[in-house]
Amino acid sequence: MADPILHEDPRSGNCYKIKLTAALLGIGIEASQYDILAGETRTPEFLATVNANGRIPVLQIGERFLPESNAACWYLAEGSALVPRDRFDRADMLRWMFFEQYSHEPNIATLRFWLRFVGEANLSPQQKGQMMAKRIAGCEALALMDRHLASREWFVGDGVTLADIALFAYTHVAEEGGFGLDDYPAVGAWLSRLRSLPRFVAMD
Amino acid sequence: MADPILHEDPRSGNCYKIKLTAALLGIGIEASQYDILAGETRTPEFLATVNANGRIPVLQIGERFLPESNAACWYLAEGSALVPRDRFDRADMLRWMFFEQYSHEPNIATLRFWLRFVGEANLSPQQKGQMMAKRIAGCEALALMDRHLASREWFVGDGVTLADIALFAYTHVAEEGGFGLDDYPAVGAWLSRLRSLPRFVAMD
Numbered sequence: 001m002a003d004p005i006l007h008e009d010p011r012s013g014n015c016y017k018i019k020l021t022a023a024l025l026g027i028g029i030e031a032s033q034y035d036i037l038a039g040e041t042r043t044p045e046f047l048a049t050v051n052a053n054g055r056i057p058v059l060q061i062g063e064r065f066l067p068e069s070n071a072a073c074w075y076l077a078e079g080s081a082l083v084p085r086d087r088f089d090r091a092d093m094l095r096w097m098f099f100e101q102y103s104h105e106p107n108i109a110t111l112r113f114w115l116r117f118v119g120e121a122n123l124s125p126q127q128k129g130q131m132m133a134k135r136i137a138g139c140e141a142l143a144l145m146d147r148h149l150a151s152r153e154w155f156v157g158d159g160v161t162l163a164d165i166a167l168f169a170y171t172h173v174a175e176e177g178g179f180g181l182d183d184y185p186a187v188g189a190w191l192s193r194l195r196s197l198p199r200f201v202a203m204d
Numbered sequence: 205m206a207d208p209i210l211h212e213d214p215r216s217g218n219c220y221k222i223k224l225t226a227a228l229l230g231i232g233i234e235a236s237q238y239d240i241l242a243g244e245t246r247t248p249e250f251l252a253t254v255n256a257n258g259r260i261p262v263l264q265i266g267e268r269f270l271p272e273s274n275a276a277c278w279y280l281a282e283g284s285a286l287v288p289r290d291r292f293d294r295a296d297m298l299r300w301m302f303f304e305q306y307s308h309e310p311n312i313a314t315l316r317f318w319l320r321f322v323g324e325a326n327l328s329p330q331q332k333g334q335m336m337a338k339r340i341a342g343c344e345a346l347a348l349m350d351r352h353l354a355s356r357e358w359f360v361g362d363g364v365t366l367a368d369i370a371l372f373a374y375t376h377v378a379e380e381g382g383f384g385l386d387d388y389p390a391v392g393a394w395l396s397r398l399r400s401l402p403r404f405v406a407m408d
Contacts, residue, residue, distance in 0.1 A: 052348055053307070064292055068302040075295035088268055091279035094298075098272040102305045103257070129333050144256055 003028040004076070005060040007050050009036045010204040011117065013109055013169035014069035015057040020165050021073045023201040025080055032060075037117060069169075070097045073162050082165070084157045093156045096163035099141075100170075107138035109170040112177030135178070142174070142184050149186035153193060160197060168194050173203065207232040208280070209264040211254050213240045214408040215321065217313055217373035218273035219261040224369050225277045227405040229284055236264075241321060273373075274301045277366050286369070288361045297360045300367035303345075304374075311342035313374040316381030339382070346378070346388050353390035357397060364401060372398050377407065 004022075006029050008015035022029045034040040034056055042054045051058045051067045058065050059072035066072050074097075077083050084090050111134050114123055123131075145167065148155065155163040172191050175181060181188055194200070208226075210233050212219035226233045238244040238260055246258045255262045255271045262269050263276035270276050281287050288294050315338050318327055327335075349371065352359065359367040376395050379385060385392055398404065 052351060053303070061292060064296075066292070066295055066299055068299040068306075070302050071295050071299035074298050075292065078291065078294070087282065088265060088270070088279065090282070091270055091275050092268075094278050095270055095272040095275035098274050098302070098305055099257070101302055102272075102310070106306070106310070126333060126337060129330060133330060147256060 002062070003030045005030045005032055006072075007032045007034065007056050007058040007060060007065075009034050009041075009056055012036070012056060013112075013173060013203070014105070016203045017069045017165055017169045018057055018059060018072045018076070020169070020201060021076050021082065021162065023199050024082065024160075024165070024197060025077060026199065027076055070101060070162070070166055073097075073165060077162055081159065082162050084161055086157065089157045089161075093161045093163045096155050097166045100163075100166045103137065103144075104141040104167065105170055107134040107141060108174050108177055108179060110134055110177075111138060111179075112170065112173060115178055116176045138174070138177070138179055142171070142179060142181075142187060145171070145190075146184040146186045149190045153190070160194065164190070164194055169203075206266070207234045209234045209236055210276075211236045211238065211262040211264060211269075212260050213238050213245075216240070216260060217316075217377060217407070218309070220407045221273045221369055221373045222261055222263060222276045222280070224372070224405060225280050225286065225366065227403050228286065228364075228369070228401060229280060230403065231280055274305060274366070274370055277301075277369060281366055286364065286366050288365055290361065293361045293365075297365045297367045300359050301370045304367075304370045307341065307348075308345040308371065309374055311338040311345060312378050312381055312383060314338055314381075315342060315383075316374065316377060319382055320380045342378070342381070342383055346375070346383060346385075346391060349375070350388040350390045353394045357394070364398065368394070368398055373407075 006015065006018055008031055010033065019029060041056050047054055050065055053067055055067060057069050057072060058067045059075060066075055084093055111131065114127060154160050155167065168191065171187060210219065210222055212235055214237065223233060245260050251258055254269055257271055259271060261273050261276060262271045263279060270279055288297055315335065318331060358364050359371065372395065375391060
């Protein structure tokens with residue numbers, strides 16, 4: 001079967017999750033790149049064929065399209081060592097992946113996107129009005145992660161899982177969103193452990 | 205083994221997802237109730253033992269605690285008919301569950317919570333400033349669902365899955381958040397199909 005095709009913008013941590021999962025598993029991935037800032041994921045063609053939601057990443061498997069980064073990671077990794085064998089642990093891994101999408105990404109990734117790619121001067125008044133709340137909620141997410149990692153090497157069980165990959169993607173570039181990682185030493189040690197994995201690939 | 209214990213506030217659609225999953229599967233659940241508005245999920249005891257994130261629902265299995273509603277649904281339903289057997293479909297089910305937590309719940313559930321339980325007069329200026337964006341994003345989520353359901357009975361494959369349960373929870377009470385469901389006829393038909401399932405239980 002042909003390699004899966006990743007419809008992506010290389011600046012997106014959500015896309016990077018999927019590339020990191022594939023790299024750690026030794027799975028080949030073909031890339032199809034779009035510029036989010038130029039609106040390339042909102043064209044009628046993209047909406048009609050790739051994702052009606054107008055978002056990347058989307059993982060294409062043959063003729064089928066799978067949006068949502070964490071679902072794509074699950075597709076690639078199911079049955080591998082990146083998904084725990086224990087039933088509770090498997091659900092607990094998904095727990096951290098839902099936490100990532102609900103409590104981490106909308107705060108840390110959004111501030112990074114606004115500050116690094118859009119530019120603070122270009123933000124709308126409404127976006128500016130949300131910055132403080134996102135700053136506080138992002139710090140709460142990092143503090144929760146730090147407490148969890150204080151006594152363990154990985155988020156779930158004894159080895160690296162998709163929970164670590166999902167949370168690594170935007171945590172390791174959180175400083176681009178103005179988050180100081182020095183306040184979270186257990187997070188810093190965990191980032192180093194993840195970077196030391198065989199077959200680790202850096203974000204573009 | 206003893207029944208799982210659901211730490212919940214019955215007004216929460218996220219808690220209802222887990223009760224509906226358990227009901228459809230014929231699994232017994234014991235309830236431990238908290239009043240979110242009275243701060244009962246932010247007590248030192250709750251944070252130390254149930255969930256450091258201060259949120260419900262949390263599903264307790266023996267001595268282990270599983271936060272995040274969709275992860276708890278997964279724990280209960282894995283291996284059942286509510287999770288597709290096909291690998292792509294299984295990932296696609298998770299795709300809709302991540303969509304629910306990222307694009308649906310923060311808009312539709314939050315507006316319902318603000319308008320029905322907090323009261324518009326009690327909202328902070330910052331919350332009021334977010335209402336319009338949440339209204340627009342919530343309508344986009346409903347429109348996407350409506351287009352998807354226009355040609356199919358369930359979100360994934362040929363039968364009801366956790367994707368339907370996760371999306372039903374806050375869609376069926378979206379009018380309490382000021383969303384008119386008459387504009388989304390395929391969503392309305394799908395809500396009726398879900399309510400007709402054997403062992404369906406209504407939200408409290």
